[in-house]
Amino acid sequence: MFAVIAWYLVLTFSKAFELSPTTTNICKTRHSSSRLHYITHTTLHTAATNTNYSITPTSPPDVLCIGETLWDSLPSGMYLGGAPTNVAAHLASLFRASSETDDFSVSPTVAIATCLGKDQLGKEARRRLELKDVRTDYTQFHSEWETGMATAILDENGDATYEFNTPAAWDGLSMEERLLDLISDGNKSTRVFVMGTIAGRLQDEQGATSSSTLMNVRNNAPDGTVVLDVNLRSPWxxxxxxxxxxxxxLDTATSSKKLALLKLNDEELIALEEWCGLESTDGADNMTGLKLKERMAQLANEVNTQRLCVTRGEDGAALWCESSGEDSDTFHENLGYSLTINNDSDTVGAGDxxxxxxxxxxxxQKETPDKALERACALGGYVAGCRGATPEHKDAPDAIRQLFHL
Known part of the structure; x- marks a missing residue:
């Protein structure tokens, strides 16, 4: 009970502030609902609000991220997270920066389609999303399930494994009419729909609806507009x-619509190769050059995507793009950014x-694949050296700030 009251007071009195957890000592108690409640010592900082960047909630967003919004519990404190939520937060920051430097008649916007609990953590999650300029007009609230929580356990390299409360509100994202209208072929405003595999962790027979909602979006959005982020979190x-x-x-013949992009890491590449029965797989070997290009092209054909991106941790990433017109397919590599890693850093959110x-x-921005890969590796490398999934872009090293015109 004390934990619940403590969180309620912290969140209530932080309404005009952004919480910045500083403790490394987190106490937790498990209640009958299997909900984890945390007591932390926190420092309150005024939230950075933006007065020069306006969004129009009545118009369709340029990007819609779909899936889980939850709270990450790290050794350093509590952070708003979830892969599509992190992607949305970073996109909003990039859009804000571009609106100040580029000639956009209307600033790009990003929205999150997620499901929160009707609880204090859900209210706080929505408040923080809006502070980050992430639109919440497609956010739903579950009548029974609580806002998601994930306990992150870090290994010696800062890599995280997660324990989720189950079921959580984000398992109950439903296909509302306004969401169906947004993904219809008649909508030419929303250029990208971003989803991950974690949100489909529970099947419909378990009372969850997110899995079927993801599939509905996948198959009803215009061809070449869906980005899928593979996140293999056992056992989900x-x-x-x-x-x-x-x-x-069930197979590539089932749908005529291709993904715009499928992103996965080097370990997930191996897993999907095995699942697709690709006998020529080289495992962890040949993760560079022409051999990697062949592997990526082969897998892209199996999973119905126009582009495939493989991240390799500190070794950068590779991007394969299918042929267009008379041009052949292309392959691009970036060796990554060597950045200073802080003692209290973690890799959470780097991929997002x-x-x-x-x-x-x-x-x-419609930039070349090489430039896109350079920017992606730079921002991912910066976040990998920070604490939490969505550090402020303005605090990045000068080289990265210049790359993004921050």
Whole structure:
């Protein structure tokens, strides 16, 4: 009970502030609902609001991120998270910066389609999203399930494994009429729909609706507008579920609509190769050059995507793009950015920052694949050296700030 009251007071009195957890000592108690409540010592800072960047909630967003919004519990404190939520937050920051330097008649916007609980954490999550210029007009609230929580356990390299409260509100994202209208072929304003595989962790027979909602978006959005981020978090995935979402059905013949982009890391590349029965897989070897290009092209054909991106941690990333017109397919590599890693840093959200920069560069700014990959590796590398998933872009090293015109 004390934990609940403590969180209520902290969140209530922080309405005009942004919470910045500084403790490394987090106490937790488990209640009958399996909900984890946390007591932290926090420092309150005034939230950075933007007076020069306006959004129009009545118009369709340029990018819609779909999936989980939850709270990450890290050794350093509590952070708003969830892969699509992190992507949305980074995109909003990039859009804000571009609106100040580029000649946009209307500033690009990003919205999140998620489901929160009707609780204090849900209210606080929505408040923080709006402070970050992420639109919440497609956010739903579940009548029974609580806002999602994820306890992150870091290894010696700062890599995280997660324990989720289950079921959580984000498992109950439903296909509302306004969401269906947004993804219809008649909507030419929304250029990208971003989703990840984690949001489909529970099947419909378990009372969840997010899995079917993701598939509905995948198959009803215009061809070449859906970006899929593969996140294999055991035990919350099946090979059949991941491949079905990528392909738009049980096989590539089921759907004529291709993904705009499929993103995965080097370990997930190996897993999907095995699931697709690609006998020529080289495992962890040949993660560079022409051999990697062949592997990526082969997998892209199996999973029905126009582009495929493989991240390789500190070794950068590679991007394959299918042929267009008379041009052959292309392959691009970036060896990554060597940045100073702080003692209290973690890798949480680095892949999400990478994806946000890639989406902005490829689909909004219409830059070349090489430039897009450079920007993605830079932002991902910066976040990997920070604490939490969405550090302020303005605090990045000068080289990265110059790259993004911050």
């Amino acid at each position: 995935y099946t090979s059949e579920g991941v491949l079905k979402l990528a392909r738009g059905g 920052a990478f994806l946000a920069a890639l989406i902005n560069s490829l689909f909004i």
